[in-house]
Amino acid sequence: MIGFSDLPRRSAMYTLKQMEAFYWSAVLGSFSASAKKLHASQSAIAKRVAELEGFAGAPLFERGARVLTLTPRGRRMVEMAQEMLALNARIVQKMAAPDSFQGLVRLGATELVGLTWLANLIDQTARQHPQLQLMPDIDGGVTLYRRLEEGSLDVAIMPGPFWSYEYESVPMGHIRNVWMASPSLALGGHGQLAPRDLLAYPVITQPTNSALTHLYDGWFAEQGLSVKRVLTCNSLGVVAQLTMLGLGISYLPPSYFGPLVAAGHLRQLDVVPELPQVHYYAVYKKALFNPMVARVVELASEVCDFNMRGSAMAGLPSLLAPRPEAQ
Amino acid sequence: MIGFSDLPRRSAMYTLKQMEAFYWSAVLGSFSASAKKLHASQSAIAKRVAELEGFAGAPLFERGARVLTLTPRGRRMVEMAQEMLALNARIVQKMAAPDSFQGLVRLGATELVGLTWLANLIDQTARQHPQLQLMPDIDGGVTLYRRLEEGSLDVAIMPGPFWSYEYESVPMGHIRNVWMASPSLALGGHGQLAPRDLLAYPVITQPTNSALTHLYDGWFAEQGLSVKRVLTCNSLGVVAQLTMLGLGISYLPPSYFGPLVAAGHLRQLDVVPELPQVHYYAVYKKALFNPMVARVVELASEVCDFNMRGSAMAGLPSLLAPRPEAQ
């Protein structure tokens, strides 16, 4: 009735696709690389960027012979695009239909995670996102980190934290390892021990690609001791078994190996100071903007629980089998 | 070389248009209204919303016979859409080509703004956005507010502030009015005056649709005095002229009428306490998300300056003309 309130006013528009194409072209420094990442032809990417430049009314890239260089206006656009893509990822993660998540997420984890709640995560993921396949990969923290770097993993659950702009670290709970020995070992009956009391015994650890190994080296160093690492084994279960057999001492999570302690196969040593707490994190590259990864991490933070026994624990009774008297 | 880093992963997508259509449908409560606002057919809007529901995997509206009701999922989507549209507005405002802003922005302003820096704003706007036409409208603050409410103005520059969720208020500087009288008036030569000294004289003000009038009524009330409003005129220049002619006293901004004081046509009265400062704001409805309005406000906040004389001041010498002895 007043009129004028529905006058045509337009300012040029752009699309999310254009922003995405521009952002990755800027980050990767080339249209071709961006095209490969986004599963489109390089021509399409170039056109989307050109359209975005039309929106901006000015070039966003300086087309060097071999490389793309951002113009000042392009640099500001990257910031905007980054915000937009981050918001987009949040929206997709929160609002998209569960079964629209389809594809593969490559998830790295350390063995303890695999032994406890990883199965739960896989189960929950399959339940809520039938089309989303999780490809878990168990390895040492150092290796996991390298694989994140090189892009052959999407996300890794491992001890942390990381201090890096590039990576997002989401807390996944924590555990405390304690020193364990075979009950047959003559090592401080039930009294308190000091770190140097341990020196006489070989230490069974996971290999040097384990983040824990590096973390605890620091603990030893603090005590003024050097590590005598004699036996290493990449399987935590086997480390426990070797410990039970009296081949050395080791640090193990009591939450998981409690039953073996209760059954008298392992003895928990009361060493002061205690080993430091280990905090676990889900780590992934911020720049990826992958809603599926974010969704998996969200699920992980809901189900993570190191006191839980995963289906992998089914293998434990067989470890006990050689010592029937434990029953 | 590592492989697997470029596996196809997709989660359903959506577009800005869909978000926009959904948001306005939710706010206005109907597809038809949304369609009118977005200058599209109602069919198109309904389809965009349907597509967004496909993305969400669930209905966002409950289709009542006459009204649309948001589902719980729809309510969450509105929040997301709001964020997205706000970010979109920022991007358009900051990055869009200047000449892509085309259309009409209806700008309300009070007279003092019109007399000082409004011309500058219009000039700057025309310079930077040739396709953007500003339609200024001078009126009292109360009227401006009503016209904002009813949608016949996009933005108004007026005394404030407003306290409302619905409106955005951007500061535009402030002024202080002082009491003025004709030098011929026998009113406290050069000594200090109290408010009650003014009671003997008629007060010339702008009409009751002026926000200032209401603001200063408060000042009088604080002094325990009732206002004797005898003459009102909607033109500030005429108020000044009537004051010069000795028909009464008035409050005027010394920054603008300083020359008349210096020329001896007006006398500035030293009344304590002073009239309160008046803060000006650009006010517009937050929910509009109109980048063009935001752009105009940004320009306004750059050029606002009540100490400036606009082109409208060209009319002032003619006001002086009747009193040639002032030269």
Next chain:
DNA sequence: ACAACTTACGTTACCCGTAACGATT
């Protein structure tokens, strides 16, 4: 009957991929 949403349908326009070309190292 009116006012709203839905559905159907024909047209348009846009977006993409292929392919040929040009430039640079």
Next chain:
DNA sequence: AATCGTTACGGGTAACGTAAGTTGT
């Protein structure tokens, strides 16, 4: 020669508007 960006062309699809159909008030 290899790699990257640009341009031109053709096909497919997705988005739009018109219009008819449906449903509640």
